[in-house]
Amino acid sequence: MGAPGARAQSNRADTASRTASNLSLTRAAQSTVNTSEYLSDAESDFGEQQAVSIRAGGLGAYLIGGSGLNYTSNPTLSSGGGKGDMYYFARGGAGIHPNLTGGLYLDGHISEEVFLYSRNTALNFSHLNAGGGLDYVFEDLGQLNLWVRYEYDRYLGGNLAEFFVNNSLVTGLGKEFLIGDTMAIQTGAQAAISLTANPSSARRNEYDFWLGWRWRIVEPLELQTYYVVSLFYYPEGSRVDVTQNVGGSLNLSLTRWAKLSASVGFGTNSSTDSFYNYTVVNVGGTLGLDIRF
Amino acid sequence: MKKTALAFLLAVAIPQAAHAEPFQQAEVTKTVNRVSLLHSKQAAKPAAVGDVVRGETAVKTGGDSRAELKFPDATITRIGSNALFRFREGGRDMTLDGGTMLFSAPKGVGGGQVQAGAITAAVTGTSFLLYYLVGGEVKVVVLEGKVLIYFTANPKIRQMLRAGQIGSLPAGATAFNPTYSIDLKHLIGTSRLLEAGGFGPLPGQALLLRIAEGQQGKIGKLPDSRIQDAQAAQTARRTIQGNTPAPPQPMMTPSPRPGATPIVPPRPQPVVTPPPRPTPPPKPTPPPTPRTGP
Numbered sequence: 001m002g003a004p005g006a007r008a009q010s011n012r013a014d015t016a017s018r019t020a021s022n023l024s025l026t027r028a029a030q031s032t033v034n035t036s037e038y039l040s041d042a043e044s045d046f047g048e049q050q051a052v053s054i055r056a057g058g059l060g061a062y063l064i065g066g067s068g069l070n071y072t073s074n075p076t077l078s079s080g081g082g083k084g085d086m087y088y089f090a091r092g093g094a095g096i097h098p099n100l101t102g103g104l105y106l107d108g109h110i111s112e113e114v115f116l117y118s119r120n121t122a123l124n125f126s127h128l129n130a131g132g133g134l135d136y137v138f139e140d141l142g143q144l145n146l147w148v149r150y151e152y153d154r155y156l157g158g159n160l161a162e163f164f165v166n167n168s169l170v171t172g173l174g175k176e177f178l179i180g181d182t183m184a185i186q187t188g189a190q191a192a193i194s195l196t197a198n199p200s201s202a203r204r205n206e207y208d209f210w211l212g213w214r215w216r217i218v219e220p221l222e223l224q225t226y227y228v229v230s231l232f233y234y235p236e237g238s239r240v241d242v243t244q245n246v247g248g249s250l251n252l253s254l255t256r257w258a259k260l261s262a263s264v265g266f267g268t269n270s271s272t273d274s275f276y277n278y279t280v281v282n283v284g285g286t287l288g289l290d291i292r293f
Numbered sequence: 294m295k296k297t298a299l300a301f302l303l304a305v306a307i308p309q310a311a312h313a314e315p316f317q318q319a320e321v322t323k324t325v326n327r328v329s330l331l332h333s334k335q336a337a338k339p340a341a342v343g344d345v346v347r348g349e350t351a352v353k354t355g356g357d358s359r360a361e362l363k364f365p366d367a368t369i370t371r372i373g374s375n376a377l378f379r380f381r382e383g384g385r386d387m388t389l390d391g392g393t394m395l396f397s398a399p400k401g402v403g404g405g406q407v408q409a410g411a412i413t414a415a416v417t418g419t420s421f422l423l424y425y426l427v428g429g430e431v432k433v434v435v436l437e438g439k440v441l442i443y444f445t446a447n448p449k450i451r452q453m454l455r456a457g458q459i460g461s462l463p464a465g466a467t468a469f470n471p472t473y474s475i476d477l478k479h480l481i482g483t484s485r486l487l488e489a490g491g492f493g494p495l496p497g498q499a500l501l502l503r504i505a506e507g508q509q510g511k512i513g514k515l516p517d518s519r520i521q522d523a524q525a526a527q528t529a530r531r532t533i534q535g536n537t538p539a540p541p542q543p544m545m546t547p548s549p550r551p552g553a554t555p556i557v558p559p560r561p562q563p564v565v566t567p568p569p570r571p572t573p574p575p576k577p578t579p580p581p582t583p584r585t586g587p
Contacts, residue, residue: 002381014306037356038375038391038428045373045393046424047484049434049459050476070519077527089519115523125526143474155526164529176456201536202529228521234532241528245520265520269528275535282520 060097062292064111066090068261073118077269077278086118089286093129099219105138107149114160124158133170144175151192166197172208186212186226200236207231220253241271247282257291311340314403319362319370321474326490327355331377348382354392359490366402369495371395371486391427395486396420397436397495420495422486432461434480438481442469477501490565 067090074082093111100106110130118124133149148171155164172190179185190208196205212226225248232241247265254260265282321344322330325587328340331351340360340379346352352360361371362378368403372378376392387396387407396407397420425431433442435454443451452469453544454460457477461470481487481501488494506541 041356041374041391042424042426045423045490046432046434047480047482047487047489048481049432066519068519075527077524077531087523091519113519113522113527123527123530125530127522127526153525154354155529163533164526199533199536202532230521237536243524245524247520267520267524268526272423277532281422282522282523284519286519 016090043078044051047061058098059293060099061106062095062097062290064091064093064095064291065289066092066285066286068286070282070286072280072282073276074280075117075123077276077280079275079277081279082260083119085120087123088114088116088118089281090114097135100134105137107135107147108132118256119293122159125163126156126160128152128154128156131170132203133265141175144173145188147171163271164197164202166203166207167195168192169195176214182216184214186210186214194235203236204232204234204241207233222251222253224251239271239273239276241266241269241276243269259288261286261288299352316364316368316385316387317347319353319364319380319381320344321346321360322363322494323359323361323371324361326358327361327578328358331354331540348380351377351379353377359485359492359494366399367496368396368398370397371490371492373486389423389425391425393422393424393486395422395484397497399496409500420497420501422480422484426464429464430461432459433457434475436477436481437497 007214050251067088068211069086069088071084071086073084075085075087076082089140091111091113093108093109095109097108098106109132110128111127111163112126114126115124129151131149131151133147135145135147138144138146150170151166151168151170153164153166153168154162159164170190170192172188174186174188174190188208188210190206192208194203194205208228208230209227210228212224214245215223217223226246228245230243230245232239234240245267247263249261249263252260262285263283266280267282268279269277271277311487321340324340324342329337329352330344330346331337331353332338333349336346338370339367340346340352346362347563349468352372353360354360354372354374356374358374359372360378361369363369370378370387370579371394372389373393378392378394380387385403385406389407394407419440421438421440422434422435422436423432424434433454434441435458437456439456440454440460442462443449450468452460452472452574454472457474459470459475463470483489486528488498496498
């Protein structure tokens with residue numbers, strides 16, 4: 001409390017003397033004010049204060065979209081490294097996030113994304129994700145978020161033949177620690193337990209831990225870096241993979257709902273079955289849309 | 294609760310810059326409805342845009358009235374209805390005797406305190422709104438940056454507020470209410486000390502909106518899910534194909550089509566050595582069957 005306390009001490013005497021000399025002025029100023037009018041005006045001037053936790057009052061609907069061109073050094077994720085390839089990516093989706101009560105929110109979302117490879121066309125796929133659940137924001141804990149969701153994921157190959165479906169129960173928590181006005185550290189953990197999958201040989205439980213750093217360099221430009229470590233457990237065969245991803249993106253906000261991103265990432269996977277070991281580098285640019293209603 | 298307890302001094306303070314320039318004068322840059330300048334030795338006169346306000350002059354607003362003052366260092370104060378505002382010339386102290394005000398100062402220009410009977414506020418590179426009901430509640434909402442609020446009479450009773458948080462002190466209370474986050478986007482859209490009140494955008498208003506927008510979003514998983522989604526899909530493919538028994542190899546391998554690429558490099562198949570076939574035990578020679586005579 002040192003600095004403000006000292007200033008307070010030093011200003012107190014001055015305040016007292018000025019308060020006395022201005023008391024009549026103040027009384028004169030306030031004497032003509034009707035109390036109810038005063039209150040009403042003050043509230044209007046100040047603005048409406050809706051607690052975030054009881055803010056919604058609506059669906060909290062949003063639309064997302066994105067498109068970009070990327071390079072991956074190892075499109076097949078083969079242990080031998082593979083040959084690099086370009087891929088085009090597009091995504092569209094929608095969701096709702098209405099407030100139920102207090103810090104409790106309902107989440108519902110659906111998205112579809114398409115990956116089209118330049119040379120390895122047999123790797124093309126589309127991914128449908130739909131899910132829903134509950135989010136809880138702990139206001140007293142610095143907006144710590146806790147979520148529990150059900151997620152459905154369906155993957156189709158380039159020929160639109162389904163090659164993997166997964167149903168999972170996801171729970172996690174995340175928090176952002178503000179560092180001044182322009183920086184924040186993000187951290188979180190999430191577990192995704194696969195309930196059923198087809199084919200079952202690819203069924204896996206996922207445990208993620210992440211750490212991020214966000215820096216708003218100047219108003220429209222932001223740097224985001226991250227490190228994510230994921231542990232995958234395959235119940236069939238007891239295989240365990242540990243995947244680590246580190247990367248960053250430079251994001252330029254074009255409008256409140258559109259941003260351009262240039263990103264780079266490095267990933268590595270270590271498996272109890274060396275066939276699944278790989279390293280991969282990804283570089284790309286994306287135009288993303290996020291429209292909130 | 295003693296009457297004097299009502300006269301608590303709430304301080305909103307942020308560390309001052311090392312070489313903060315003191316306030317000497319401010320210019321009236323906007324008036325809405327009834328705004329007057331009160332001088333201790335002169336009669337009150339209506340304020341007009343361009344008027345220069347010095348330390349011995351107070352700015353008073355009537356009902357449904359507002360005013361904006363700009364200091365040479367680009368610090369902006371906006372005063373709401375039924376307020377009386379003044380500053381101390383040669384210092385960085387301001388005074389609000391009831392009503393509401395907005396304080397916005399660019400970073401690096403210095404800090405100070407705003408005082409008003411029961412309220413004191415100071416800011417550096419921070420924007421906040423202050424509400425003081427004479428004899429009643431005090432509220433502070435931080436729009437940007439951090440603000441420390443404390444009882445001037447007892448600085449140990451304090452609260453640190455961050456952007457989006459509201460701190461409040463009910464009349465006569467000896468402790469602050471718990472802080473909570475409010476919807477900044479909604480506040481910015483409804484406060485008459487901002488654009489809703491006919492004022493222009495604050496310097497850095499875009500930043501304010503970004504902070505407000507950030508409140509609307511969920512703190513979810515980190516970005517670049519695109520990369521992880523591709524990894525998930527190709528790993529699933531590789532796992533499925535790696536677990537699928539290799540089909541029998543045809544005798545004649547057709548020449549591959551140009552450009553055709555196998556989805557997943559074939560998993561090396563282990564060489565299977567058939568287990569040694571057990572040698573059947575020697576058949577016991579059946580005993581000779583006694584020939585039976587006819």
